[in-house]
Amino acid sequence: MALIEYRFDNLRHDRIGSRGIDLQSLDRRSMEQAIAELRALASQKDITFPRLPEAPVEPIIARAAADRKDFSDLLVIGIGGSSLGARALLSSCTPGNPGCRVHVLENVDAHEFERIWSGLDPERTCVNVISKSGGTVETMANFLTVRQRLLDRFGVQGVRDRVRVTTDPESGILRAFAQEEGLVTLDVPPGVGGRFSVLSAVGLYPLAMAGLDVEALLAGAAAARDAALAPEAESNPAICFAAHQVALHDAGTRGLVFMPYATRLFDTALWFVQLWAESLGKVRRHADGHTENVGPTPIAALGANDQHSQLQLFMEGPADKCVLLLDVEERRDLRVPAVPAVLAGLQHLEGQSLDDIRAAELRGVRAALTEAGRPNATLSLKDTGARSMGALLMFLQCATGLAGSLLGVSSYDQPGVELAKRFAHGLLGHSDHAHLRAAADRAGQGKALTSVH
Incomplete structure (x- = not known):
């Protein structure tokens, strides 16, 4: 089969009724x-996310190969786009070569920090701090704490030996710091934003350290990118996916449930939530001057687990969601053994493989959603090898960029998150944002509260 197949019959209004869309009415122009806008992005002189499959990767592979000889563990310090992509691929792909154990420190949480740190041997641990600008509060707070512990134990040279800095190649305070400290650096292309950066050094260095085949990953990404740049809309899977979701959104569907039927793909669902939400949740500005808040809300779910949780909401709650089921065609031959006679009603499970049961669960949910008139579509993956996963992530990135164009917003900025950052800086004493502290304090005060004692 193909690396990815996108099936969308159950979005059609003649299949599911009034909540579906008329595929013939989609605006082909x-x-x-x-597609032309995505092609223009891919043809820019500077490296942008569609061009990452052709960006030089040899220095990243060489750096990781050298570091794997000296270290047993890699501690990645990053958050959001600096960590979610690597986590998705580390969870889903089986390493092709022996590699390091990779640990990811994301949140500013002292309990989690000590849990991860206590499981590491600092002597055998490499640290990779990832921040394009160096101004990410959570990442830099964690990194500075780790750096101090390394300084206390190994001194300045010991820090140089163990720390790798992934940041902007020219600007930013983290680049300046790395140069001053004499630290090894890896570059994030200036034209690549965090949530689109997994196929740059941001993701590739940790993945190569883990022993994953990054060249196969990039080959799959290139295949998906080429398909997304095809000018014929009807045969372009990424623009079809984007157009379907935008049409559903404009007709009143407000949520997109990303529901893989494989536990190893749940981190991919979390990666997708950031990609879709931060790219498409925007203010759309119309030609007549009025504005509109747009963007389908992404929801992460896991099949079959969430058949015992969120599915009730998807079936009988507000009819404002589309469910995207993610299937994996690859099967393992692990079968249910003989079923004791006392377990009445379960004899039909005997001899069934666990993966066939999983597939039946997905097909059952798909049929139930369709019967209930709830929009649903299916992405089928050949397997979760590096090539297929590279294709999946690039497919979803291209679809997100295309959806932004169709919605009339930019998929590549995030103005809505900046105010919260400035408030936090003000509360922590940053002089440039001190004037925001009073407003932040007011938001946490008031008489409307109740308590449990």
Whole structure:
């Protein structure tokens, strides 16, 4: 089969009724314009996310190969786009070569920090701090704490030997710090934003340290990118996916449930939530001057687990969600043994493989959603090898960029998150944002509260 197949019959209004869309009414001109915008992004002189499969990767592979000889563990310090992509691939792909154990420190949480740190041997641990600018509060607070512990134990040279800095190649305070400290650096292309950066050094260095085949990953990504740049809309899976979701959104569907039927793909769902939400949750500005808040809300779910949790909401709650089921065609031959006679009603499970049961669960949910008139579509993966996963992540990134064009917003900025950052800086004493402290304090005060004692 193909690396990825996108099946969307259950979005059609003639299949599911009024909550579906008329595929013939999709605006082909807008779809072709969105493809043209993505092609323009891919043809820029500077490296952008569609061009990452062709960016030089040899220095990253060489750096990781050298570091794997000296270290047994890698501690990645980053958050959001600096960590979620690597986590998704580390969870889903089986390393092709012996590699390091990779640990990811994301949140500013002292309990989690000590839990991870206590499981490491600092002598055998490499540290990779990832921040394009160096101004990410959570990442830099964690890094500075780790750096101090390394300084206390190994001194300045010991820090130089153990720390790798992934940041902007020219600007930013983390680049300046790395140069001053004499630290090894890896570059994030200036034209690549965090949530689109997994196929740059941001993701590739940790993945190579883990022993994953990053060249196969990039080959799969290139295949998906080429398919997304195809000018014929009807045969372009990424623009079809984007156009379907935008049409559903404009018709009142407000949520997109990303529901893989494989536990190893749940971190991919979390990666997708950031990609979709931060890219598409925007203010759309119309030609007549009025504005509109747009963006389908992504929801992470896991099959079959969430058949015993969120599925009730998806079936009988507000009819404002589309469910995207993610299937994996690869099967393992692990079968249910003989079923004791006392377990009445379960004899039909005898001899069934666990993966066939999983597949039946997905097909059952798909049928139930369709019967209930709830929009649903299916992405089928050949397997979760590096090539297929590279294709999946690039497919979803391209679809997100295309959806932004169709919605009339930029998929590549995030103005809505900046105010919260400035408030936090003000509360922590940053002089440039001190004037925001009073407003932040007011937001946490008031008489409307109740308590349990």
